[in-house]
Amino acid sequence: MMLERKFAQGETSVRLEEDARIAGYASWFGVEDTGRDVVAAGAYCDSLARISAEGRRVKMLWQHDPTCVIGVWDEVREDARGLFVKGRLLPGVEKAREAASLIEAGALDGLSIGYTVKRAGKDSQGRRLLKELELWEVSLVTFPMLPSARVGAKADPLREMARAIQSARLELARD
Secondary structure, X not given: OOOEEEEEOOOOOOOOOOOOEEEEEEEEEOOOOOOOEEEOOOOOHHHXXXXXXXXXXXXXXXXXXXXXXXXXEEEEEEOOOEEEEEEEEOOOOHHHHHHHHHHHHOOOOEEEEEEEEEEEEEOOOOOEEEEEEXXXXXXXXXXXXXXXXXXXXXXXXXXHHHHHHHHHHHXXXXX
């Protein structure tokens, strides 16, 4: 199975604390990305449970480069909105120090997931609905694909409600 990547970007409210901690949403549920994919709620659940049971961690990479680990994700979890990540850039890693400088300057804030598809289908709009994913890594990236998840991205309940209403309207219009 080929490893796929899903880039995420969104509101810029970067939080880079003194100890190089970063947090944000790497994936949002129910939001179409530029590749016409939509991640379903629960898509990461089994993968995260397996990773935890095996004592492993989701890797933090620079631009999906498997030879360039720049930190550790201390927390990777699903919530009602999507895949939330929180971790630390490692100060002893040169590229991590560069990433911290870029984040602090507002020049870098993209997050992207590396995964394999375990189960997928098509939704009523012909988009690929990703129902179960095997999560391998979450990278800091320059050009994300999903316009709503970045380092520091926080959920906006009003925006989510507006998206849900718009989606319901589109469904009703098709009927």
